[in-house]
Amino acid sequence: QVQLQESGPGLMKPSETLSLTCTVSGGFISTYHWSWIRQPPGKGLEWIGYISYSGSTNYNPSLQSRVTISVDTSKNQFSLRLYSVIPADTAVYYCARARDFDDYFAWGAWGQGTLVTVSS
Amino acid sequence: QSALTQPRSVSGSPGQSVTISCTGTSSDVGGYNYVSWYQQRPGKAPKLMIYDVTKWPSGVPDRFSGFKSGNTASLTISGLQAEDEADYYCCSYAGSHTLIFGGGTKLTVL
Numbered sequence: 709q710v711q712l713q714e715s716g717p718g719l720m721k722p723s724e725t726l727s728l729t730c731t732v733s734g735g736f737i738s739t740y741h742w743s744w745i746r747q748p749p750g751k752g753l754e755w756i757g758y759i760s761y762s763g764s765t766n767y768n769p770s771l772q773s774r775v776t777i778s779v780d781t782s783k784n785q786f787s788l789r790l791y792s793v794i795p796a797d798t799a800v801y802y803c804a805r806a807r808d809f810d811d812y813f814a815w816g817a818w819g820q821g822t823l824v825t826v827s828s
Numbered sequence: 829q830s831a832l833t834q835p836r837s838v839s840g841s842p843g844q845s846v847t848i849s850c851t852g853t854s855s856d857v858g859g860y861n862y863v864s865w866y867q868q869r870p871g872k873a874p875k876l877m878i879y880d881v882t883k884w885p886s887g888v889p890d891r892f893s894g895f896k897s898g899n900t901a902s903l904t905i906s907g908l909q910a911e912d913e914a915d916y917y918c919c920s921y922a923g924s925h926t927l928i929f930g931g932g933t934k935l936t937v938l
Contacts, residue, residue: 813927
């Protein structure tokens with residue numbers, strides 16, 4: 709059974725670059741699509757973007773100018789970079805795997821999430 | 829993109845049925861049959877409950893069912909159980925390889 713684990717800094721200052729990594733075990737990252745989704749404290753879910761097994765990426769238009777998602781197949785990991793963070797980027801960040809090989813509409817496996825706080 | 833519209837809260841007694849609505853536009857919910865629903869218990873990651881409007885992932889009980897009419901999708905939970913108490917989020921494909929979530933609905937089992 710696939711497992712996903714996020715890792716990254718818990719606390720950041722405004723204007724810094726957030727880097728998160730999702731390590732995948734129990735499955736190959738070179739299949740499926742992989743996504744980042746975040747949730748500000750006490751609020752709803754927000755889709756950030758996804759990367760396909762071919763390496764192509766798609767992003768939320770509201771974040772597109774500040775986001776990069778990449779994959780490292782040698783480490784079975786994919787990553788999120790969010791540039792010039794602001795306090796409103798404070799959230800639990802989840803990585804997720806698509807439900808099926810050719811699906812990028814539904815996310816069937818999730819990491820436990822990691823809280824990132826942006827504060828001066 | 830604005831979040832899909834969900835009621836902030838719904839409630840029901842054990843054994844009853846509840847329905848959660850998710851309203852979007854013809855550019856998202858109404859334009860594609862790619863609506864999914866997620867259950868999120870406090871402090872936990874979301875769990876996929878319904879995909880492609882009406883389909884169940886393996887292991888999800890058929891007490892959960894999905895439907896769509898026009899720009900509004902809905903999730904119905906029948907035979908309500910205490911363990912169903914959670915937040916529920918809808919999500920829709922919005923074209924151009926983008927997704928949009930609803931604001932979430934808190935289900936209380938009385």
